[in-house]
Amino acid sequence: MSAGRESEFTRLLEEESARLASYILALVGDRHVADDIFQSTCLKLWRIRGEFRLGTDFGAWSRTVARFEAHRHWQRRGREKLAFSSDAVEKIADAYAAPGPPEAADERTSRALAACLEALAPRDRDLVRKRYNDGISIRVLAEESLQSEGALKMALMRLRRKLKRCIRARLAREGGSDG
Numbered sequence: 666m667s668a669g670r671e672s673e674f675t676r677l678l679e680e681e682s683a684r685l686a687s688y689i690l691a692l693v694g695d696r697h698v699a700d701d702i703f704q705s706t707c708l709k710l711w712r713i714r715g716e717f718r719l720g721t722d723f724g725a726w727s728r729t730v731a732r733f734e735a736h737r738h739w740q741r742r743g744r745e746k747l748a749f750s751s752d753a754v755e756k757i758a759d760a761y762a763a764p765g766p767p768e769a770a771d772e773r774t775s776r777a778l779a780a781c782l783e784a785l786a787p788r789d790r791d792l793v794r795k796r797y798n799d800g801i802s803i804r805v806l807a808e809e810s811l812q813s814e815g816a817l818k819m820a821l822m823r824l825r826r827k828l829k830r831c832i833r834a835r836l837a838r839e840g841g842s843d844g
Contacts, residue, residue: 674714677723678707685727692735694797702738706731773836781831789824796821 689706690699709730710717717726782790792810795801803821807814 670719671714673719674717678710678727681724681727682707684724685731688728689731689735692732693738695800697800698738702731702735705738706734709734773839774832777832777835777839778828780835781828784831785824785827792820793824793828 685706686699686703689702690696693699693702706727710727713730717723782793785793792806795806796803803814803817807817810817812820
């Protein structure tokens, strides 16, 4: 790979890094896991940089690699694959493929999420925090709450839906897009 091509690849990776990190976090729902996957994705992108064709969509290419790295991460750990279904993953991918400044959209979405989390009942907010911030497994949470794993998964699904509706409503009121 020529020095000029390598320099251009580095520039593209630097420009896309914030959006890529945000995408990975949206996929896995846990900041610590997302950081690990982001690092492995960047390493993988660097190793396969010769496969990228300049002039094509670097963001789409890097997000595809990130998705595979996320799947690989969960397979190695023998845990559930992603925080969301494959349909949800595709919607996340579509949202990140949309044009526009990712930093502004990410900031609006983060503010909306924070407000929506604050609006949850304390018990629900604690459950979301334990699962997605602290990364506590469904099995452990079910044992702690004396619920079945199925009931806990259903509760988390309902909370994700509630948060999604709340975020969309806040973004719509703010004049932002919901992706």
